Amino acid sequence: MTTSTIESIPPRLLAEPIEWFFAEHYRHRQACKMIEEVAAAMVFDRPRVIELIVFLDQDLPLHVIDEEEDFFPLLRRRCEPGDDVERVLGMLSAEHRADVVQASAVRDHLLACLETERAPGLDATQRKAMIAFAAQERRHLGLENAIVLPIARLRLAPEDLTTLGRRLAARRGRLLDVAVGADQA
Amino acid sequence: MSEALLADNLAWAAGRHGDRDFFTRQAAPRQAEHLWIGCACSRLSGQDLTGLPPGAIFALANLGNLALSQDIGFLSGLQYALEVLKVRHVVVCGHYGCGAMGAALSDPAPGLVDHWLAPVRALAWRHAQDLETILDPAARANRLCELNVAAQLAQLAANPLVHETWRRGQPLxxxxxxxxxxxxxxxDLETSVSSPRQAMALVGGPMDQVGRRRGKRKAS
Known part of the structure; x- marks a missing residue:
């Protein structure tokens, strides 16, 4: 039975960036589950295929920008040499690049299935690619949750979190109030 | 090609006709308060990024947003901005995805671009140990971009024209x-300085209060 969905995140979490990232990673796990379910399904399920395409097209690239061009650079500046974070972040950056390439291939296949109305998993090669992408993504998320986010919790100051939250929000078309971090959008 | 650009210009100017005051606003005298040192390959200008009105930013651009004391073009622009316009802020602004940083990290080819980027290449060598931990070439170039902005700010902080401005008591x-x-x-890469003392701390001299706070965190 296919029951997984990709939940939305309450906008108020933008004011708490580390919680936002945890929630975002949870959504990515939900997307991975959905990819596996769609890959295993014998019947074409248009709404779920569309939901995945939207996720791969919009949410994933935005999340990569959040981390690669905002969160990771900030962590590099804040971490102590003993944190040994450079190597982990360096590896995660390479994985992000691979994610974007793999996600693009999965999205292209889903788009093609949208045209033909064939279940995406009926093509054995593509099914394997979808499952491989989900597995790689899960491993990547696990590493970020286990190492990067706990270090961030330790090293980022309240003002770092405030400015990071404002940029996360702006990237999503929202303006956070400077004084209280309340959502004005 | 040039005809096409001129035709585009006609269409652009005609397209502004609906906004009656557009060119009046453009032509209005305005004292620039900001000098913006950007990269020639950046697709967004300081005005694009801040939404400030035309004329509020005096812009200089070169490959890699360098602030070299040997570049007469840069020095002339800096002097004009500090002594004639009396700008209060100078921004060195790099951009992720910078082609110049990517070039500085790749095999050098003989040519003026490589001469120009030699200081950036040397900077990359100084930080090779950290940069080598970043496996993805684009992410590595982005990190170099950050290091380069900090290095150019240090160059600027040691520039005699900047120190002369502070000596005159002009806020900068x-x-x-x-x-x-x-x-x-x-x-914000947290390298801002507003006085000779802070400038000295930025280039490695004795730290003041601001420098101490910054030094506690990892310098870029």
Whole structure:
């Protein structure tokens, strides 16, 4: 039975960036589950295929920008040499690049299935690619949750979190109030 | 090609006709308060990124947003901005995805571009140990972009024209920022200085209060 969905995140979490990232990673796990379910399904399920395409097209690239061009650079500046974070972040950056390439291939296949109305998993090669992408993504998320986010919790100051939250929000078309971090959008 | 550009210009000017005051606003005298040292390959200008009105920013651009004391073009622009316009802020603004940083990290080919980027290449060598931990070439170039902004700000902080401005008692702050064309957002690299003492701390001299606070965190 296919029951997984990709939940939305309450906008108020933008004011708490580390919680936002945890929630975002949870959504990515939900997307991975959905990819596996769609890959295993014998019947074409248009709404779920569309939901995945939207996720791969919009949410994933935005999340990569959040981390690669905002969160990771900030962590590099804040971490102590003993944190040994450079190597982990360096590896995660390479994985992000691979994610974007793999996600693009999965999205292209889903788009093609949208045209033909064939279940995406009926093509054995593509099914394997979808499952491989989900597995790689899960491993990547696990590493970020286990190492990067706990270090961030330790090293980022309240003002770092405030400015990071404002940029996360702006990237999503929202303006956070400077004084209280309340959502004005 | 040039005919096409001129035709585009006609269409652009005609397209502004609906906004009656557009060219009046453009032509209005305005004292620039900011000098913006950007990269020639950046797709977004300081005005694009801040929404400030035309004329509020005096802009200089070169490959890699360098602030070299040997570049007469840069020095002339800096002097004009400090002594004639009397700007209060100088921003060195790099951008993620910078082609110049990518070039500085690749095999050098003989040519003026490589001469120009030699200081950036040397900077990359100084930080090779950290940069080598970043496996993805684009992410590595982005990190070099941050290091380069900090290095150019240090150059600027030691520039005699800047020190002469402070000596005259003219308020002046220097800032190191970076932006991404992917989201249009500016990131403050926390290298701002507003006095000779802070400038000295930025280039490695004795730290003042600001320097101490910054030094506690990892310098870029």
């Amino acid at each position: 702050s220097l800032h190191g920022w970076i932006h991404s064309a992917a989201d249009g957002l500016l990131r």
